[in-house]
Amino acid sequence: MDQIDSAVLVPLLAFGLGGLLGATAQRTQFCTMGAISDVFFIGDWNRFRAWMLATATAIVGTQALVMADLVDLQESIYLSTNLGWAGAIIGGLMFGFGMTLGGGCGNKTLVRLGAGNLKSLVVAMVLGIFAYMTLRGLIGVGRVQLEAMTVIDLASFEMESQGIPEFLMMLGLDADVARLISVVLIGGGLLVFCFKSAAFRKSRADVAAGLIIGGLIVCAWFVTGFIGYDDFEPTPVASFSFVAPIAEGLQYLMTFTGAKINFGIAAVGGIIFGSFLSAKLAGEFRVESFVDAADMGRHLSGGALMGVGGVLALGCTIGQGVSGMSTLAFGSLIALASIIGGGVFGMKYLEEGSFKAVCADLFSRS
Numbered sequence: 074m075d076q077i078d079s080a081v082l083v084p085l086l087a088f089g090l091g092g093l094l095g096a097t098a099q100r101t102q103f104c105t106m107g108a109i110s111d112v113f114f115i116g117d118w119n120r121f122r123a124w125m126l127a128t129a130t131a132i133v134g135t136q137a138l139v140m141a142d143l144v145d146l147q148e149s150i151y152l153s154t155n156l157g158w159a160g161a162i163i164g165g166l167m168f169g170f171g172m173t174l175g176g177g178c179g180n181k182t183l184v185r186l187g188a189g190n191l192k193s194l195v196v197a198m199v200l201g202i203f204a205y206m207t208l209r210g211l212i213g214v215g216r217v218q219l220e221a222m223t224v225i226d227l228a229s230f231e232m233e234s235q236g237i238p239e240f241l242m243m244l245g246l247d248a249d250v251a252r253l254i255s256v257v258l259i260g261g262g263l264l265v266f267c268f269k270s271a272a273f274r275k276s277r278a279d280v281a282a283g284l285i286i287g288g289l290i291v292c293a294w295f296v297t298g299f300i301g302y303d304d305f306e307p308t309p310v311a312s313f314s315f316v317a318p319i320a321e322g323l324q325y326l327m328t329f330t331g332a333k334i335n336f337g338i339a340a341v342g343g344i345i346f347g348s349f350l351s352a353k354l355a356g357e358f359r360v361e362s363f364v365d366a367a368d369m370g371r372h373l374s375g376g377a378l379m380g381v382g383g384v385l386a387l388g389c390t391i392g393q394g395v396s397g398m399s400t401l402a403f404g405s406l407i408a409l410a411s412i413i414g415g416g417v418f419g420m421k422y423l424e425e426g427s428f429k430a431v432c433a434d435l436f437s438r439s
Contacts, residue, residue, distance in 0.1 A: 083301040083308050084339035090296070091343020094289050094313065096351040098184045098344075103127075105390035106172045106181060109416040114424075122164030122267040123206050123279040124394065129263035130287025131399035135294050135312075136256045140249070144298030148310040150387055151402040152234040157387070159223035160216070161408040164385025165393070167378045168316075169415020173423060175200075175375025178390040179383065182376075183341060187348025189360045194370070196376040197319055203380030204320035205362035212381060219385070237401045255401050289313070297336050311336055312399070314392025315344075316383030386411065 094356040097103065102124070137143040146152055147344035172178045175196045177185060182200065185193040206212045232239050235296030237259070241251035267283070268274055301308025327339050352358040352400035363369040383389045388397050394412060397405030421431045 075389075079301045079303055079308060083296055083336055084334050086296045086300065087293070087336040087339035088343035088346070090289050090292055091313075091340035092347030092350070093343075094180075094286060095184055095187055095344035095347030095349075097285045097289075097347075098180060099188055099348040099351040099357075101277075101278040103282040103286060104177055104181045104184075104396065106177045106416060109169075109413065110173075110420060113420040114315045115416060118270065119273050119276050119279045122270060122273045123276075123283040125263045126267045126283025127190065127278065127287035127290070128269065128398045130284055130397050131258045131290035131312075132256060132260035132263070132401065134288060134291030135399035136252060136260070136401065138291065138294060138298070140252065144310065146236075146294070146298070146310065147234055148298075148307075149400055150311075151393075151397045151400045151405055151422050152236050154226060154228040154232060154234060156222065156225040156227065156235045156367070156404055157220055158404065158407055159219055160385040161393075161404050162411045164382040164387075165408040165411025166415035166418070167172060167382025168212060168386055169382075169412040169417075170419040170422070171378025171382055171415075172390070172412075173375070173416055173419025174371045175379060176372060179319060179379060180313075180344065180389070180391045183315060183319075183344045184348040187345040188352035189314075189358045191360060191362045192368075192372050195363075196372050196379075198323065199373055199376030200316065200380040201319040201323040203377045204316050204384050205324065205380075207381045207384040208230045208317060208320060209285075215387050216385060235403045237403055237406070241401065252401075259398075259401065286391075287395065288393075290399055293336070293396070293424055294399070295341070296388070301336075306433075308336065312396035313340055314388045314396055315341065316380065316389050318393060320380070382415075 102120070102378050103123060104120065108124050111117040111120050139146055175182065176192065179200065180194045182196050186197055203212070203423055207216055227235055238248065238251035238255045240256060242248060246254070270329045273279060290312050294310070297308050297312070314337065320342050321335070322338045322341045325334060349358070363372070381391070383392070387404065388408065390412055393405045393408040398409060418431065422428065423430050
């Protein structure tokens with residue numbers, strides 16, 4: 074694939090894959106914030122299992138690409154030898170809490186936007202602005218300092234990445250054996266967790282959502298890592314993530330002349346378009362706005378927290394929780410756990426109405 078072809082083909086494929094993801098999420102109500110909410114408020118684990126099925130599917134499929142030597146994930150941001158544990162924890166907690174205030178994670182925000190939700194338009198814009206501030210603006214100074222003070226350089230331990238198989242290799246295991254064990258334990262364990270539930274097995278929409286979205290993550294790795302591969306100017310190896318790409322998308326809209334569209338920007342556009350088509354065809358397109366000033370304030374705060382937290386954690390519920398996990402990165406596991414923790418805290422905050430009440434409840438249970 075020559076350079077000109079891949080520069081055009083990769084964004085086109087990203088838009089198409091994004092469209093499928095947006096349509097799938099809109100039709101099946103796939104939502105990671107909603108998954109945590111269902112568990113917390115009504116004890117329904119189906120949407121959470123759909124999220125975990127997407128992760129398991131992505132792990133198995135992505136690692137199959139690696140073992141077939143079709144994609145080199147060492148070039149992805151998730152497998153760096155710099156283990157940013159503090160950013161994963163702090164950013165994950167911020168993102169998890171922010172998505173409860175903002176009515177959904179980055180992916181759900183785009184899906185709701187496509188379906189006519191004007192609140193999500195505001196959240197997406199605020200998320201993008203604060204994400205860019207954290208990437209290259211004022212907040213970026215603090216981010217760089219945090220990384221400098223807390224990052225663990227795994228290269229000093231003669232490790233080539235922060236992949237979980239790499240840690241197992243320190244026990245003397247062969248690289249392929251370590252990878253296979255990781256896939257079986259993590260991917261297989263998640264599959265067992267999902268399908269041991271009879272209620273989940275009967276929920277066709279949730280099963281379909283998990284399988285399709287997990288499969289799209291694998292397709293995205295193949296597009297950027299194989300189709301976009303070029304010896305001289307390769308496409309950055311990436312899959313779906315919705316924090317930095319929203320920020321880059323806003324920059325692209327403002328500086329179109331001379332700007333270059335990439336996989337992430339095209340995928341963001343595709344998700345909005347796919348959700349829009351799905352909602353229109355199903356007769357579910359509805360223009361929604363804020364109920365009152367307090368509602369707007371919550372969404373503004375949620376967008377800001379997701380923008381900063383998503384950059385610190387190197388991804389969102391999809392970016393780290395599915396794409397990152399598919400690389401078997403240890404940092405992604407930390408970020409995923411932190412996002413879930415932040416989401417649970419956010420649910421308790423919405424239920425109790427104040428931080429003081431939440432903290433009092435947590436201490437009373439400890």
